[in-house]
Amino acid sequence: NAGVTQTPKFRVLKTGQSMTLLCAQDMNHEYMYWYRQDPGMGLRLIHYSVGEGTTAKGEVPDGYNVSRLKKQNFLLGLESAAPSQTSVYFCASALGVRYEQYFGPGTRLTVT
Amino acid sequence: GENVEQHPSTLSVQEGDSAVIKCTYSDSASNYFPWYKQELGKRPQLIIDIRSNVGEKKDQRIAVTLNKTAKHFSLHITETQPEDSAVYFCAATLRAGSYQLTFGKGTKLSVIP
Secondary structure (H helix, E strand, O other), rough: OEEEEEEEOEEOOOOOOEEEEEEEEEEOEEEEEEEEEEEEOOOEOOOOOOOOOOOOOOOOOOOEEEEEEOOOOOEEOOOOOHHHHHHEEEEEEOOOOOOOOOOOOOEEEEEO | OOOEEOOOEEEEEEEOEEEEEEEEEEEOOOOOOEEEEEOOOOOOEEEEEEEOOOEEEEOOOEEEEEEEOOOOOEEEEEOHHHOOEEEEEEOOOOOOOOOOOOOOEEEEEEEEO
């Protein structure tokens, strides 16, 4: 079992460029989450999904979109990157909200 | 607003001493309280969790206590070792029926050999 994987691991974007981060899990989890982690700010929820075809906004959703077309994949998109989106992005999956969240290795994104 | 407050933000202890990290939450309907450990450059990993129908839970050197009346929960690490050095995050499910966790801002624990 690979668990939760994320691609890419690193990326540098120029302001205004777009990109998609891919999260994949092989644990048959219904719930998937995208977080961003900034120094001193902890983990802040961007968007989440409680099942295939569903998505919902988290704490900091502005500037991001997501899609969950397949149960095992959760995509995070940045349509027009801004320097404020420079961060480390973590994906996580879980059986439910009151169960362990399994995190991916993270994606370090820099927007110049 | 709905949040989880975590204190202290940094903590240094001598090897072998105990460490305590405390979190408070805003919603009395919160019912699940996990703790995650994140080593430098690594992903967060669950170390222990507690549900609202339990007051205390232990797993070897770590324990979590929950005080529902005061709306706070704490992580206790005994006999600390250098490998306990990491950032620790508390979290809670805020609001009844919530599908998400809200995380505290983290505590950087340093264990001095």
